[in-house]
Amino acid sequence: MGIVGLGLDICSISRIQRIMEGPRAEAFLNRVYTEGERALCGGRADAASAYAARFAAKEALVKALGAPPGIRWKDMEVRRDGGPPYFALSGVAREVMEARGLEAFLALSHDAGVAAATVVLQKKGE
Numbered sequence: 001m002g003i004v005g006l007g008l009d010i011c012s013i014s015r016i017q018r019i020m021e022g023p024r025a026e027a028f029l030n031r032v033y034t035e036g037e038r039a040l041c042g043g044r045a046d047a048a049s050a051y052a053a054r055f056a057a058k059e060a061l062v063k064a065l066g067a068p069p070g071i072r073w074k075d076m077e078v079r080r081d082g083g084p085p086y087f088a089l090s091g092v093a094r095e096v097m098e099a100r101g102l103e104a105f106l107a108l109s110h111d112a113g114v115a116a117a118t119v120v121l122q123k124k125g126e
Contacts, residue, residue: 004102005121007064010114011056017048032058032073052115053108054078060119061087061104068096078106 019028029038032055041050058076065071075093078085085106089097097104105120 002126003120003122004100005064005066005119007060007062007119007121008117009056009059009063010116011052011059013049013052013110013113013115016052016055020048020051034074034077036077036079049110049115053110053117056115056117057085057087057106057108057119060106060117061093064104064119064121065093065096068092071096078108 019025029042029051033041033051037051037054041047041054044050057078058073061076062068062071069092071092075089075091077088077090079088080086085108087093087104087106096102101124102121103124105122107118109116
């Protein structure tokens with residue numbers, strides 16, 4: 001059957017940097033990122049870039065899934081365990097992916113002040 005979903009998103013790194021330096025930084029980071037993501041990104045010299053890439057990844061997945069009702073930011077955790085980035089899903093994101101029998105492939109990039117993510121969805125085993 002091939003590709004059944006495709007999502008792309010671009011996020012301004014300076015926008016995330018401004019949020020991180022502002023009065024709502026903690027609320028934003030707590031609402032959007034899991035503890036694992038915060039531990040990984042927060043300790044980096046280029047934290048805004050890492051956060052922006054994950055924000056774009058989450059937006060790209062939501063787009064690829066067709067924005068299912070009830071999906072939450074923390075339902076989607078971007079991980080990288082020495083290989084390519086991938087999603088660890090929970091909540092509505094996991095329920096939708098399992099119900100549709102899908103797997104996600106994720107690519108991240110950042111350059112020229114933006115972070116970008118592409119998500120490709122396909123049926124498992126294809």
